[in-house]
Amino acid sequence: MEILLVKAIGLYEWVMIARIVLTWIPHNVNHPAAQFLYKITEPVLNPIRRVIPPVMGIDFSPIIVFVALGFIKRMLFRGLL
16 A cells, blocks of 8 residues: 555655646646646645745745655655665
């Protein structure tokens, strides 16, 4: 079960990377792929943004999500060994 969770977290990390890259390039926010990325990442990013708002236009919420996901993966791997 833990291996499945680790793989799901890894997949979510790739989705987060796609979301981050999408913010760097001009895109149509109504495109289905963009809508999909926003729908699955916004529920995680938005609560963090409420606690730590963007500073000078830089959104730190994805960094916090990556740190948290890394911590969770380490805890799961520790349970596997």
